[in-house]
Amino acid sequence: MSPRRKEQVEEIRLKSTQLIVDAALNLFAHQGFYRTTISQIAKQAGISKGLIYNYFASKEQLLEAILDQAMHTGDEVLETLQSPEMDPELALDQAIDQIFDLVKANPIYWRLITALSFQEDIISKYKTKLEKHGQDNLTRLTSLLVKMGVDNPEMEAMYLAASLDGILLHFINFQAHYPIEEMRSFLKIKLRNTQNQT
Amino acid sequence: MSPRRKEQVEEIRLKSTQLIVDAALNLFAHQGFYRTTISQIAKQAGISKGLIYNYFASKEQLLEAILDQAMHTGDEVLETLQSPEMDPELALDQAIDQIFDLVKANPIYWRLITALSFQEDIISKYKTKLEKHGQDNLTRLTSLLVKMGVDNPEMEAMYLAASLDGILLHFINFQAHYPIEEMRSFLKIKLRNTQNQT
């Protein structure tokens, strides 16, 4: 009965937290936040209801932790985009790849965020951040398209953003049945053509 | 002193039904089905909770009535698409116009259906129908693109469908701030270019 060492405690906390977050993420993404109960999360995580409240003050804060994690993952990826002076065509290809890879790696995050974007009450806290994200991406795309000498770069950027989101929406909803890789290639070809038309 | 005439009763019923459906539609679309309570609907509609149950057997059946109405509205518009032997370019333009007009006329229906597509439990009854719709539209688009002599019409159709849904998704989320008409024109131009490339 010697006291646990600090690292052991920390390790246990991390493991439990991850169990809870994973279970909650899946349930939130597929059933929605309100439809998912704390009991379901506990059962799915293989722990007790009470334990969840050792790590998260409330169901809402559990969601926020998940969203923060999702945002952070997204931020990391998209920061790289900022990167250097690079051929704009390649940069655009890379940007698209990053988004596709991001969503393919964690479609569930994407699903959750998209679903929550229809829940006006919950998302309000994140709305500003999400909108800023969207705006940033749009600006970035526009500037790349400018560099590429494309006509009407603002509209092209909005159109590209919409197409991207549409493809990802379909991917999220049809999952394995969706030819996501073919669409990625096709999108790149389209961009190439856009450029050539000018 | 004498009881109301049948038409009077019918008129009252229609009015109340509409009050309820309108209130419910708005709340469901903006807060989600589970977040919306019967009390909220009643308050928004300016009636009592109990009255809702004079017209709808349950909260779920209220949703179904709304969805049926939405589907029906959608069906009506898209039937016309079937129509005649027409220049495929014009037909495609018309198809796009119909979808844009449909969503612009009732963005809230579109918002509700899109939001519900993330609620696995509720949508199951409608999933089949929605998927059939999506598939039909794809087939239709593909055949039009074939007539137009476009290369790789299957991929073009999927890409067009994704772009369309992406644009409408953005429109739903940004509403008045979104340049929906510009996007409509731009989309048509894009299609024109696609054709010319071949």
Next chain:
Amino acid sequence: MSPRRKEQVEEIRLKSTQLIVDAALNLFAHQGFYRTTISQIAKQAGISKGLIYNYFASKEQLLEAILDQAMHTGDEVLETLQSPEMDPELALDQAIDQIFDLVKANPIYWRLITALSFQEDIISKYKTKLEKHGQDNLTRLTSLLVKMGVDNPEMEAMYLAASLDGILLHFINFQAHYPIEEMRSFLKIKLRNTQNQT
């Protein structure tokens, strides 16, 4: 549009009242008072909910009207029992016949009253009256048995009352399947034997 004559009005009132009472009696007797709704009664009676409140101030008062009617019917029959100086054996036979006939004529009244005797809240108002009834019957039976020179007439009377209620209980529950007439004859034979034993 001449005003209805008083008798016409009264006739209509009587007819409606009877429709309501009949419907309510059947439903109360088979489903219980609390399980039966005003809507069910109205539907069964072929009238509107509102009309019931033209004749009865509340659901409870409708029940009371029915019980009063049942009691009254019972009283009428049992009053005759009081009657003259008659051979006690015949008087007892007659008393038994009266009860059997009463229950056979309106088993539903009996069923309702028996069922309600288990509902402490409702019956309280009638409990006194019912108990008095029971006590009166017991006294009457006892005095007849005394006249017949039976040993231990008090216990014989209680036993007879219990047997009677037991038979009627079984009759109510099994209805047509129960050999009520055979039991009536058998009961009389038993009484004859009781007498002979002394």
Next chain:
Amino acid sequence: MSPRRKEQVEEIRLKSTQLIVDAALNLFAHQGFYRTTISQIAKQAGISKGLIYNYFASKEQLLEAILDQAMHTGDEVLETLQSPEMDPELALDQAIDQIFDLVKANPIYWRLITALSFQEDIISKYKTKLEKHGQDNLTRLTSLLVKMGVDNPEMEAMYLAASLDGILLHFINFQAHYPIEEMRSFLKIKLRNTQNQT
């Protein structure tokens, strides 16, 4: 600090279950099933409404648990009746004693079951079982009376069953005021006489 041991939990569960069942049994038996609310049961049991649903999935299943328990108690007693080759007179006495003892030990069970026998909707699940019980008892009584050489044993058995139920019905309704023991003795004497008449 550490969670409760399994046995501790089980003990707590048993205690709570019993509190709920006891409260519900009394209320159901005296007010009827539909008149009794979950809130009343919780208040009577000294617990919260919600706790009831930790142990019983619904009000109906709470009733079923009580009825199963009642049936089981009854079954246990009546099995002994089956027993050996014994003097039929003694066997009959014993059978009567068992039923009297059973009802005297748990009059509330008897009251509940009798009351429910008037609720057509609820009892249906148990009706078959109860009818079988009644039929079995009748058969048993008849065969004993046959062994005793009684005339017309079928009618005697039905009459005895009715008398028994009548006595118990009166006992249930008058409780302490009813001379149940005197009735038991008297019933046995009656049976003795029946036999002697042949």
Next chain:
DNA sequence: AATGAATGAGCGTTCATTCAT
């Protein structure tokens, strides 16, 4: 750190009752 029994606010729903027509 971990459990799960316990709570109670609030949900969807029912239904006796009212009242304008």
Next chain:
DNA sequence: CATGAATGAACGCTCATTCAT
């Protein structure tokens, strides 16, 4: 006399949260 749309209190039930162990 007769209707049925409308109300709201109260029901059965759910579930986020607390806390003794």
